[in-house]
Amino acid sequence: MMSLAARSGAFSPYLQTTAFIVAGPLKPLVPSVVVKSEKFLIDPKKPFLCRETLSSQSPKTGPAVTVSINGRAGVRFAHTDIRVPDFSDYRRPEVLDPHKSSQESSESRRAFSYLVTGVTAVVGVYSAKTVVTQFISSMSASADVLAMSKIEIKLGDIPEGKNMTFKWRGKPLFVRHRTEKEIEAEAAVSLSELRDPQHDKDRVLNPKWVIVLGVCTHLGCVPIANAGEYGGYYCPCHGSHYDASGRIRKGPAPLNLEVPYYEFPDEETVIVG
Amino acid sequence: MALAKTVYNLLFRRTSTFAVTIMVGAVFFERVFDQGGDAIFEQMNRGKLWKHIKHNYESKEEE
Numbered sequence: 001m002m003s004l005a006a007r008s009g010a011f012s013p014y015l016q017t018t019a020f021i022v023a024g025p026l027k028p029l030v031p032s033v034v035v036k037s038e039k040f041l042i043d044p045k046k047p048f049l050c051r052e053t054l055s056s057q058s059p060k061t062g063p064a065v066t067v068s069i070n071g072r073a074g075v076r077f078a079h080t081d082i083r084v085p086d087f088s089d090y091r092r093p094e095v096l097d098p099h100k101s102s103q104e105s106s107e108s109r110r111a112f113s114y115l116v117t118g119v120t121a122v123v124g125v126y127s128a129k130t131v132v133t134q135f136i137s138s139m140s141a142s143a144d145v146l147a148m149s150k151i152e153i154k155l156g157d158i159p160e161g162k163n164m165t166f167k168w169r170g171k172p173l174f175v176r177h178r179t180e181k182e183i184e185a186e187a188a189v190s191l192s193e194l195r196d197p198q199h200d201k202d203r204v205l206n207p208k209w210v211i212v213l214g215v216c217t218h219l220g221c222v223p224i225a226n227a228g229e230y231g232g233y234y235c236p237c238h239g240s241h242y243d244a245s246g247r248i249r250k251g252p253a254p255l256n257l258e259v260p261y262y263e264f265p266d267e268e269t270v271i272v273g
Numbered sequence: 274m275a276l277a278k279t280v281y282n283l284l285f286r287r288t289s290t291f292a293v294t295i296m297v298g299a300v301f302f303e304r305v306f307d308q309g310g311d312a313i314f315e316q317m318n319r320g321k322l323w324k325h326i327k328h329n330y331e332s333k334e335e336e
Binding site for chain 2: 107108110111112114115118119121122123125126129
């Protein structure tokens with residue numbers, strides 16, 4: 001049989017016996033008929049602007065090609081040799097049985113999926129926050145710089161009525177132990193007399209101690225303590241007079257002496273910075 | 274099952290509540306994770322850290 005088929009040349013396809021008769025896709029039993037349609041809703045002049053205009057370029061007045069009622073629209077080849085893959089390893093245990101309804105377990109499967117998603121997101125948010133915090137904290141001042149930026153002063157060393165100068169962040173720092181008389185005098189000053197109006201109680205935490213930067217607000221000279229017309233500070237460069245609260249009273253300087261941030265951890269010490 | 278359903282309907286169903294759940298969960302997770310890590314570190318280094326041996330030196334200085 002095989003030798004006959006081999007010798008028969010061009011006729012061999014017709015001489016072979018087959019188990020299945022398969023209609024090829026190119027040769028339907030009844031040839032298809034082209035139906036002529038009068039109108040195609042095509043506007044060839046319309047420009048292509050979007051998907052909508054593109055789809056209007058195709059005919060849409062029903063099918064242009066049809067087949068008869070017992071003609072074949074498609075061909076299915078009999079692939080009996082292909083096995084359906086087994087996906088059991090990838091399925092959840094609830095849906096392993098194909099004959100059981102999956103709706104009964106849908107609630108728990110869905111909750112589990114969302115739980116996994118949520119936990120992943122929580123860990124992701126935590127990691128992102130940690131990374132961002134690390135990068136930002138690397139920009140802040142290091143511990144040695146922070147330690148240098150503070151100064152601790154023992155107040156017991158400064159007698160009443162005296163002013164002491166310290167170096168703080170490269171600038172002179174005045175710490176003045178005021179007398180009761182000075183405190184009263186500065187508290188009584190009316191704001192209308194001042195060039196830079198600021199009450200004495202806004203410039204001090206404890207009225208006994210005035211802590212200001214010793215930099216004249218005019219051109220940055222260092223004022224002299226316990227000098228000038230108002231008994232506070234006097235700048236020798238251009239003659240600015242400050243009172244015992246460090247406020248500008250006379251001369252070219254525009255602003256009061258600057259008050260840094262400070263705090264009293266106890267009665268005897270002050271930490272500036 | 275009932276708990277999963279309740280949690281799903283209450284927290285996971287809407288995107289808004291899901292996002293809020295993640296944020297709040299991240300706050301608590303951070304605290305638990307960081308403090309747990311510190312506790313494990315201190316447990317493994319018990320007796321070597323300064324705060325474990327600090328009292329030995331402090332008492333001498335005061336005397």
